[in-house]
Amino acid sequence: MFRRHWSGLPKDAYFPYDLKELGYFVNEDDEVRSLANPDFYFKYFLDRNERINFRQRFCMDYALQKIVHERLEDEGLVKVPLPLGTPSTEKHIPIFAEKSLSKKSRVVIIFGECTKVLGWVAGRVITGEGGIDKGSMVRVIKAVHEQASTATDEGPPGVVLANVGECWWWPEEKRALTVTSSFNVPMPSLVHAGVKTTPDLNHVKGYTSPEDNVKSMFEDVLPHMLGENAVLDIVAVGDTCSVVEKYLDEKAAWDTWGKNISSMVLVDTLLQADQLINPDFKDFLAKRARCYQIYSDIVDLPLAPPSGNPSLFIPALGVPCYSSSEPNYAECILITALEPILDYLQRNALGPTLENDLIPVPLMPQLEGEEEIPETQELTDENWGEVAEGDKPVVEVYHAERLDRYRKQAEMWERYAETGQAIDPTLEDLARGEGA
Structure with missing residues (x-):
């Protein structure tokens, strides 16, 4: 009979939190490249053991997150622990907010995806082609700061970066993690199944889910940060769109915030209009909101009115939909369509009475260089030779x-x-x- 001691298990994989020690650097194009071969980006598949790959990615992400946070602070943002008044050394959820936010006449609040860490937009861009600024909220903040607040205030608007994803507190390092990242913290051995979640240790009261975080932003944080007459622009990304929409669809929430919200941009929302019940909020979505969808055509191309577009398989989302020019990933829409998204917010801020243009239900647009499909014609002996080889019906002879x-x-x-x-x-x- 054999017995294995705990000490006999293989040690968990260790990686440092430093970019250089991990074997990478940031080049002149702001891209993460390998020190061993500067032509190569970050290499995720380091080992056949997926646990080792996860651990390397976990430490790499934190090394890059520290760089992103430093750059956000250089743009004038301050990290604020929630609940408000909590010391940064105690259990909390961090957000970023502009200095002197109460003096801003217009504030843009950005809700990232439910699986993203604070300051992240697309990890595939941060560690790949495009670079750190482009793949994070740094580029977004810089673009917002180039705008004017309102028609009467030429100063830049304020910014709040909400933290919807980091709902898990890691007491060993005193920082918040996403639920996905919590599986990749150091464990006693390489073969342990995971870390048990203990609510008293790993949950911040009132911030245990994306729904809690969104509710807290509107009910506990923004009332203390915004000026009395400040207008609010909202940007929600991916799965967070439905969370924000459902909250504002509540009568009490819309009665409180409806008069302050100037406009809203939903990035790839999936919530359909028939799931909303508040007529005032639905009217706002149709008139002062816009959605950008995964679509490979030119950016800002109208795709569907609030009633949807069956020819493009877009249901009635209650909001006009536009192309993002991003064909694959919802997380990249804020990167490819950033300019029209912010232009739309700026337009509404400068025109408080403007409403969305009425757009017809467009048919499937013809791509550039694509030949128009001819109408079906009857095949005869006379025109058989005129038909292209690929368009001729297949004829087979069976015994x-x-x-x-x-x-x-x-x-x-x-x-x-x-x-x-x-x-x-x-x-x-x-x-x-x-x-x-």
Whole structure:
């Protein structure tokens, strides 16, 4: 009989939180490259053991997150622990907010995806082609700061970066993590299944889910940060869109905030209009909100009115939809369509009475260089030679015995569907007098 001691288990993978020690640097294009070979980006598949890959990515993300946070602070943002008044050394959820936010006449609040860390937009861009600024909220903040607040205030608007994803407190390092990242913290061995979540240790009261975080932002944080007459622009990304919409759809919430919200941009929302019940909020979505969808065509191309567009398989989302020029990933829409998104917020801020343009239900747009599909024409002996080879119908010749075998199989399946009994094809042939 054999017994394995805990000390005999393989040690968990260790990686530092420093970019250089991990073997990478930031080049002149702001891209993360390998020190061993500057032509290469971050290498995720370091080992066949996926736990080792997860641990490397966990430490790499934190090293980059520290860089992103430093750059956000250089843009004038301050990290604020929640609940308000909590010391940064105690259990909290961090957000970023502009200095002197109460003096701003217009504030843009950005709700990232439910799986993203604070300051992140797209990890595939941060560690790949594009670089740190482009793949994070740094580029977004810089672009917002180039705008004017309102028609009467030429100063830049204030910014709040909400933290919807980091709902898990890590007491060992005194910082908040996403639920996904919590599986990648150091463990006693390389083969441990995971870390048990203890609510008293790992949950911040009132901030245990994306719904809690969104509710807290509107009910506990913004009332203490915003000026009395400040207007609010909202940007929500991915799965967070439905969380924000459902909260504002509540009558009490919309009665409180409806008069202050100037406009809203939803990045790839999936919540359909029939799931909303507040007519005032639905009217706002149709008139002062916009959605950008995954779509490979040119950016800012109208795709659907609030009633949807069946030809593009877009349901009635209650908000006009536009192309983002991003064909694959919702997290990249804020990168590819950032300019029209912020232009829309700016337009509404400068025009408090403006409403969305009425857009018709567009058919599937014809891509550049794509030939128009000709109408179907009857094929005759005379025009057969004019038809392109790929457009001609396929003609095959079957032997009579082969067709008869297909016919018998079809009959047996029909009888099986009616009676539920399988039929022996040999006996069937004998019954017909066709067998030996």
